Amino acid sequence: MDKVMIVTGGSRGIGAATCLLAARRGYAVCVNYRSDREAAEKVVASIREQGGQAVAVAADVASEEQAVALFEAVDRQWGRLDVLVNNAGVLERQMRVADMDAARIGRILATNVVGAFVCAREAVRRMARSRGGRGGAIVNVSSVAARLGAAGEYVDYAASKGALDTLTVGLANEVAGEGIRVNAVRPGFIYTDMHASGGEPGRVDRVKANVPLKRGGQAEEVAAAILWLASDESAYTTGGFIEVAGGR
Template sequence: MVQFSSTANPSAPAGLKPVLIVTGGSRGIGAATAQLAAARGYAVCVNYRHHQAAASGVVGSIARAGGQAIAVAADVAIEAEVVRLFQTVDAQLGRVTALVNNAGILERQQRVEDIDAARISRILAVNVTGSFLCAREAIRRMSTRRGGAGGAIVNVSSVAARLGAPGEYVDYAAAKGAIDSLTIGLAQEVAAEGIRVNAVRPGFIYTDIHASGGEPDRVERVKTAVPLGRGGQAIEVAQAILWLLSAESAYTTGAFIDVAGGK
């Protein structure tokens, strides 16, 4: 069992528990990140869109282990819902000090010649617009220029941004390429305001997202192409995320950690 630490992350003001929002936190990498963060002293908001039972399960497991967490439904692609998400956290947990932009979607494997505009719009709305909106709300609370105490943002990109996902998810890969650009530009924009912005790029990780693409066992098919010879686990990505949020990475911004087994 994970043991909960009484030592809060130093990114929060002295004496206050750091507050983390994990978008898409009900399953997979998001759930692993929420649970690990709570174990390290964060008060955690588990954001979800549809999977209420799963989000409640994550919150319940955190509470049973002695941590503090809430679940908040919000579609990050909708501006008003993102604003409400952050206002809810303000009221129930306090001012956010850390954000993990993890919410993301993909659709069934398809070649570009068969993709329509509606699909592209859906992919970009969640993966890109959602990350921008959440980053905006976080900055408004964290920035020392606005009276905040600083903080950290970690964007969950993908090695697909480098590899392109041909024949499967070029639209998803392009959206994650946009996340990489967001990370680089935003890191420079807010560095002098006490905010660090970094990203992780997971590779072939055992999560439910592959079922959305129509191939639940995709990792098993492709793992032989990974230098380490296996798929990754959500907790391995979460550990990289928590390092980027922590004071141990205080001199790191605009950086990427590929958690992809050498792919």
């Protein structure tokens, strides 16, 4: 084991791809999940079959108590933390802003913004050199929707990712002196199960003609960008963004 990584929302899609790639590169991986234990354990089993170290930990990051418990579980398991991938995110059915209620918006922000803040806080408390840490990296999984707005579909989701972008820049400047780098990836139209949550499982195929590269992306392509930002190869990069959006 070289380093320890927590991936929130690690049981599916981009999160699962990140866990698997991280394990192949020598990380011990905490696969966080909210409710799908079977999927998380499947990721863990795949890692262990390849000789890696992994553990699945249930926690809804929208709950501060559960998010803190997630980090405490990693403390007990490995006694260190080197990388946090803030990947957990929720999406609700496609809807125009005029039809949204406050409860829906609150659910989106609770996970995508508050959860990311709390997890980043817990990571900084463990990584900061002034607190006895060794430094580390935080990679936030944003979205190209933060730039494009997702009009007519997911403006609330897009706004939450805009907030995540601001967290990335602000926190990067705040903790650079502590040996912590904070960066983000902005995926575009990626083939994952998340689109089904919005009511359109085939969304990527519908819109891919509008992408300059004329195709949807794969979760593994996003994971590769995340792992670069987590690695020492990006040691002089903080407060930055990698677009994985096919030119969008």
